[in-house]
Amino acid sequence: MAGPTIKLSHPVKSLSGNVPLTGSKSESNRALIIQALSGGNVTIENLSAAADTVTLQRALAASTAADGKIETVIDIGPAGTAMRFLTAYLSINGGQATLTGSERMKQRPIGILVDALNTLGAHIQYAGATGYPPLAIDGAFKQETAHVRIKGNVSSQYLSALLLIASALPQGLELQIEGELTSRPYLTMTLDMLAEAGIQHQWNGDRITIAPQATKPCRLTVEPDWSAASYWYAMVALAEDANLFLPNLKKNSLQGDAAIKDIMVHFGVASTFEDGGLRIQKTTSVHQAEETLFDFTECPDLAQTVIVCAAVQRRNLSFTGLHTLKIKETDRIAALQNELGKFGVKLVEVGKVYHLVTEGLFRPQHLTIETYEDHRMAMAFAPLALLFDGVQINEPDVVEKSYPDFWKHLKQHGFILS
Ligand SMILES: O=C(O)C1=C[C@@H](OP(=O)(O)O)[C@@H](O)[C@H](O)C1
Numbered sequence: 001m002a003g004p005t006i007k008l009s010h011p012v013k014s015l016s017g018n019v020p021l022t023g024s025k026s027e028s029n030r031a032l033i034i035q036a037l038s039g040g041n042v043t044i045e046n047l048s049a050a051a052d053t054v055t056l057q058r059a060l061a062a063s064t065a066a067d068g069k070i071e072t073v074i075d076i077g078p079a080g081t082a083m084r085f086l087t088a089y090l091s092i093n094g095g096q097a098t099l100t101g102s103e104r105m106k107q108r109p110i111g112i113l114v115d116a117l118n119t120l121g122a123h124i125q126y127a128g129a130t131g132y133p134p135l136a137i138d139g140a141f142k143q144e145t146a147h148v149r150i151k152g153n154v155s156s157q158y159l160s161a162l163l164l165i166a167s168a169l170p171q172g173l174e175l176q177i178e179g180e181l182t183s184r185p186y187l188t189m190t191l192d193m194l195a196e197a198g199i200q201h202q203w204n205g206d207r208i209t210i211a212p213q214a215t216k217p218c219r220l221t222v223e224p225d226w227s228a229a230s231y232w233y234a235m236v237a238l239a240e241d242a243n244l245f246l247p248n249l250k251k252n253s254l255q256g257d258a259a260i261k262d263i264m265v266h267f268g269v270a271s272t273f274e275d276g277g278l279r280i281q282k283t284t285s286v287h288q289a290e291e292t293l294f295d296f297t298e299c300p301d302l303a304q305t306v307i308v309c310a311a312v313q314r315r316n317l318s319f320t321g322l323h324t325l326k327i328k329e330t331d332r333i334a335a336l337q338n339e340l341g342k343f344g345v346k347l348v349e350v351g352k353v354y355h356l357v358t359e360g361l362f363r364p365q366h367l368t369i370e371t372y373e374d375h376r377m378a379m380a381f382a383p384l385a386l387l388f389d390g391v392q393i394n395e396p397d398v399v400e401k402s403y404p405d406f407w408k409h410l411k412q413h414g415f416i417l418s
């Protein structure tokens with residue numbers, strides 16, 4: 001869907017039918033690294049169509065083709081996991097590479113991971129500002145130690161990156177997590193997917209140990225993306241009437257964002273697992289009184305979906321666990337504050353807690369949402385077309401990062417796009 005802006009409306013206000021979501025980009029990007037290190041042992045089913053996954057797949061192909069003989073420049077654009085996972089992968093694959101990304105990527109910190117890898121025996125230098133991409137990576141790894149300490153509260157992606165390459169290190173890895181661990185389900189997803197490929201680990205207290213070992217032949221099947229599902233939960237919550245089926249979502253998911261099904265009970269959405277997928281329906285029973293504080297430490301990618309939905313439902317809720325949002329695709333706190341302000345809602349920071357103040361909520365004649373190069377800004381605000389007339393989303397192509405069919409799916413479900 002090209003074009004600098006898109007106008008959205010939904011005259012019917014009711015939703016029904018199937019939404020076939022693409023595969024999880026988090027699971028896909030782990031599967032690709034596991035496959036690349038497996039020596040041909042691993043096949044992948046239902047790989048995500050997300051641009052971040054396509055980018056990682058191409059980068060892995062380019063670095064394998066180069067085979068250490070020529071210097072490769074790899075540009076991963078805005079893909080955070082691709083940046084972090086490739087930093088680890090390229091540091092042991094024998095070649096020489098410059099790993100770079102979008103202007104925003106050059107502002108997203110990576111020093112914690114680079115320090116950890118260099119401690120282990122990697123040769124990574126900064127090609128620009130210290131602590132940030134671009135990186136000059138010499139993949140001639142010579143292990144100096146198996147033990148490394150790493151801060152857990154900045155990004156779990158640094159830890160996942162190390163764990164994904166751990167079994168390929170001559171001495172393995174003993175990872176000691178310092179302080180709080182943020183985005184924990186993404187770490188357990190990494191370990192669970194490694195286990196599916198036969199890589200065992202021990203996790204005792206703050207230490208995770210992985211010995212050198214080979215992957216076993218296996219097929220990794222990627223579940224659809226629960227973060228993408230969250231936008232459909234928001235649409236169900238805001239529609240007058242809704243009954244949607246999301247094929248292949250599972251009760252026992254590896255994705256922490258499956259938490260959306262419990263969160264959305266508080267916004268009037270009921271979830272039922274059926275054969276072959278998940279049904280979500282609008283209900284009249286909204287558990288409003290029970291929960292006033294929502295913690296996103298384990299599911300930061302759901303924050304925008306839930307906060308926007310709460311804002312227009314006039315719910316003065318409070319939120320914690322938003323500390324990583326400032327270093328994602330954009331400063332998501334500032335982006336939310338700007339855009340919520342366009343219809344009179346405030347998101348007020350008081351220490352570590354954010355409070356929604358919805359008393360000023362008004363129905364705008366016309367609402368233009370800026371997306372700040374962040375797919376989740378576009379997808380979190382799009383459901384507002386079920387409530388407000390004349391919603392316009394600028395730079396709608398940002399959705400390609402994780403959910404390229406988002407606008408097509410909206411069209412198939414009664415939204416009018418122009
Ligand atoms: O490992 C992953 O696949 C991800 C981990 C999370 O990042 P942080 O660990 O930086 O919070 C999440 O926000 C991101 O979209 C995907």
Ligand SMILES: C=C(OP(=O)(O)O)C(=O)O
Pocket residue numbers: 078079080081082301328329376402
């Ligand atoms: C934070 C995200 O992605 P990444 O860190 O991989 O760029 C996201 O998809 O919301």
